[in-house]
Amino acid sequence: AQKVTQAQTEISVVEKEDVTLDCVYETRDTTYYLFWYKQPPSGELVFLIRRNSFDEQNEISGRYSWNFQKSTSSFNFTITASQVVDSAVYFCALSDLDNYGQNFVFGPGTRLSVLP
Amino acid sequence: DTGVSQNPRHKITKRGQNVTFRCDPISEHNRLYWYRQTLGQGPEFLTYFQNEAQLEKSRLLSDRFSAERPKGSFSTLEIQRTEQGDSAMYLCASSLESSGGRSYNEQFFGPGTRLTVL
Numbered sequence: 318a319q320k321v322t323q324a325q326t327e328i329s330v331v332e333k334e335d336v337t338l339d340c341v342y343e344t345r346d347t348t349y350y351l352f353w354y355k356q357p358p359s360g361e362l363v364f365l366i367r368r369n370s371f372d373e374q375n376e377i378s379g380r381y382s383w384n385f386q387k388s389t390s391s392f393n394f395t396i397t398a399s400q401v402v403d404s405a406v407y408f409c410a411l412s413d414l415d416n417y418g419q420n421f422v423f424g425p426g427t428r429l430s431v432l433p
Numbered sequence: 434d435t436g437v438s439q440n441p442r443h444k445i446t447k448r449g450q451n452v453t454f455r456c457d458p459i460s461e462h463n464r465l466y467w468y469r470q471t472l473g474q475g476p477e478f479l480t481y482f483q484n485e486a487q488l489e490k491s492r493l494l495s496d497r498f499s500a501e502r503p504k505g506s507f508s509t510l511e512i513q514r515t516e517q518g519d520s521a522m523y524l525c526a527s528s529l530e531s532s533g534g535r536s537y538n539e540q541f542f543g544p545g546t547r548l549t550v551l
Contacts, residue, residue, distance in 0.1 A: 359544065360545050361542055361543065361544045362476070362526075362542035367539060410475070418488070419478055419489065419491060419492070421540075423477070425475050426473070426474070
């Protein structure tokens with residue numbers, strides 16, 4: 318069965334600090350997708366990234382970067398120079414290649430508070 | 434705005450009543466998903482549609498829940514004889530299936546309907 322663990326329930330940082338959100342997953346599939354979503358106070362989930370399991374290159378997008386390590390089943394998310402607008406709940410998710418249904422599993426989320 | 438919309442945004446009902454929620458996906462999207470999210474948890478899959486066909490339903494979903502997508506466009510989720518445990522945010526998402534049968538495209542989520550059962 319698919320499982321996603323986000324051990325950090327809540328994190329608080331001061332603006333401009335870097336912060337890393339951890340994600341550890343379990344799956345029996347050899348190929349799969351990993352995702353990060355942001356849920357701001359408005360409630361609407363916003364897609365941030367999708368990563369194929371066979372592509373272990375790290376990715377950077379502006380202040381966001383992702384570190385995928387298949388050997389440790391982790392897909393961590395780093396925000397550099399955090400801003401107040403980054404305050405939200407962040408979800409890591411895992412799916413098989415069909416990307417839908419019962420095999421699309423979200424973690425419990427990490428609530429990030431960025432203080433001015 | 435051509436995003437996913439959901440109505441109502443909030444619903445308060447008494448235990449035992451029936452409720453119905455509506456989701457309007459992005460117009461060209463052929464897949465539609467329903468999720469439930471309780472406080473402090475990530476979204477939990479309920480069911481999904483490919484056009485008008487309901488292809489999968491969560492094993493955890495009670496028979497009191499039913500969903501339809503009659504014309505392959507908007508969808509409704511009905512909960513009969515609501516219970517206090519049904520209180521949650523109900524999220525709808527849509528995506529466009531790519532050619533070849535694999536959905537490589539992201540799911541776009543609506544703002545959700547928050548249900549409170551008294």
